[in-house]
Amino acid sequence: MIIRDLIADDFPDALRLYQVLTRDPVPVTTDPAAFHAVLDHAGTTIVGAQIEDRIVAMITLHILPNMTSGGRAYALVENVICDPEHQGKGIGKAVLQAGLDKAKAKGCYKAMLLTGEARGARGFYESLGFSGHEKHGMILRF
Template structure:
């Protein structure tokens, strides 16, 4: 399955947009045209990789890894994974696992000392991440929302 994983490019935007729509509740999704520019900016951000897994030439699962510079752990970076999503008809087939493993390899190749992620309490993803070796034993994940009313 890992052979089906690759970093996404701007040419993958239509598939990525469909995945973002599956992830989003709709309130945070930007329109198609503006989204292309935001996607291009994301892909060109230093230290960022959006990894996708394909089935029949279509991206059906993806996640974003941000590698962050760091002053501890001998200056080794750490990773933050966001927006892990698989299309509903492709779930349970190993695509997300392949994406997550490819991103772990990317972080390892960059000499990162850890990868962090947050997952919602409402979905069933916690067990998925635990099976990949992630745990919540050491730290508490916390969020400060900075959304501004329009």
């Protein structure tokens, strides 16, 4: 297994993983330009796990500038996905930990994420040190 930042050529595998993740009423876009826009966005990285020639897990990591906490940045983790046939093998944990390590190396003082109650992933995130007790996540959809 290789943990690495994704590149534009990884679009087909990324699209397959996004389609596993997405439960929204609006389907994931199949436009490669949207994937390129994420890759090109300053402060954003998609970290993935490659087994043989296939990306089997990935996360999106956004590092955001900040005025509080001494001006230290914070990280937002989004779109944590592991191919169902590779779940339970520590791959998703390795990818997320690699993203968190990047955030620490960039001087972030915290990392945040939201997870849906229906996905049953809370224990997975707690095993990496995340806590749902300190703050309450809220969403406003447009």
